[in-house]
Amino acid sequence: MSTDDREIEVYRDPAFAPGDKVISKKNVKNDGTMVGKEIGETVVRKGDEGYVRDIGVFLQQFYIYAVDFVGRGSIVGMRERELTPADPDRARLSGSSDLQSHIVTRPEKEPAQ
Numbered sequence: 001m002s003t004d005d006r007e008i009e010v011y012r013d014p015a016f017a018p019g020d021k022v023i024s025k026k027n028v029k030n031d032g033t034m035v036g037k038e039i040g041e042t043v044v045r046k047g048d049e050g051y052v053r054d055i056g057v058f059l060q061q062f063y064i065y066a067v068d069f070v071g072r073g074s075i076v077g078m079r080e081r082e083l084t085p086a087d088p089d090r091a092r093l094s095g096s097s098d099l100q101s102h103i104v105t106r107p108e109k110e111p112a113q
Helices: none
Strands: 021-024 042-044 049-058 062-069 074-078 083-085
Touching: 021 062, 042 062, 042 074, 049 074
Parallel strands: none
Antiparallel strands: 021 049, 021 083, 049 062, 062 074
């Protein structure tokens, strides 16, 4: 297996969060992982709008966004490069740590007086 030489996305926060409205940048066909759809059948069209439901990780390198395309009645796993925010003003800023707020750090020790 070859490694992908692109950025390792999981080293930064995800570009989208659950609830974000996104637009597909490309057509997506069933690769055999969607039950009830024929292999090769188009499950998402370029321009379709959906909402991020969940975020997973693939190969410990990429974020996979479970996007609910309500109009199509399907939930499809998509990469960040396949999506664009529906409202660019609400695009997440890099460095946001909303999803890592559960991490507890030790307070710095105060200098001895």
